[in-house]
Amino acid sequence: MNFVLVLTTIFLLSSCANRYMIAGNRFVSPETLGKRYSFQVGTIAGDGTNVYLDAKDGKEDNPVSYESLPRFKYMLEGGLGQKFDYYFSQTSGSLGMHNLKWQFLGNPKKSRSHGNKMALSVGYGTGKNKIDDDPDVEFSLNANDISLIHGYRWYRGILFYESLSYTKYGFSSELTSKDQTLDGLSINNSTTVIGLHGGIELAWKHISIKGELGYQKLSTSNTETKTVFNVGYGISAEF
Secondary structure (H helix, E strand, O other): OHHHHHHHHHHOOOOOOOOEEEOOOOOOOOOOOOOOOOEEEEEEEEEEEEOOOOOOHHHOOOOOOOEEEEEEEEEEEEOOOOOEEEEEEEOOOOOOOEEEEEEEEEOOOHHHHEEEEEEEEEEEEEEEEOOOOOOEEEEEEEEEEEEEEEEEEEEEOEEEEEEEEEEEEEEEEEEEEEOOOOOOOOOEEEEEEEEEEEEEEEOOOOEEEEEEEEEEEEEEOOEEEEEEEEEEEEEEOOO
């Protein structure tokens, strides 16, 4: 777990204090691993969206701007039992997310059984940092996530899946500066994300390859709603 915390800190420090990254592609199937102490590690190439804050004229409620960027993501999943998994997901430049998945319909992945599968996933992430410059910035970022995931295993090595998700990011910062228009300025912002993603997983023995398309509706304080489309692909291995 210390390794996970170190990686989270590295990615958080790599992002500037005037922006935060919204994770794009999810790559979460409805199937749990189905066995305690089993693991799955994956790496993903996908998309993310930067939310840029604006403190122009010393105002705290300026609209934000968005920028879609290619992002790498990695995931580490561990089996807690037949129906429960813990997984950690990290999109570069964004928060690391700790998640718990409960599969309430269908058999787990190890069975490779045909049919419908459904799961519920909840997650959270949090981080703090301080940048010593002019202005000095102390900031924190947190996120909460919930998703409903459905899939259908058409063949032993072929799984189609889709998910509906709701995520809320909260950002707060305080500035210290020689510039009186910025000194003491506090910026508090939130972004809600409604996401719909769908993909296919092709598995052979312990290796899986995924392709995924996604749609996200981003709503940020004092800013018009933004629509984003995600495309990504990834590979994972089970142990």
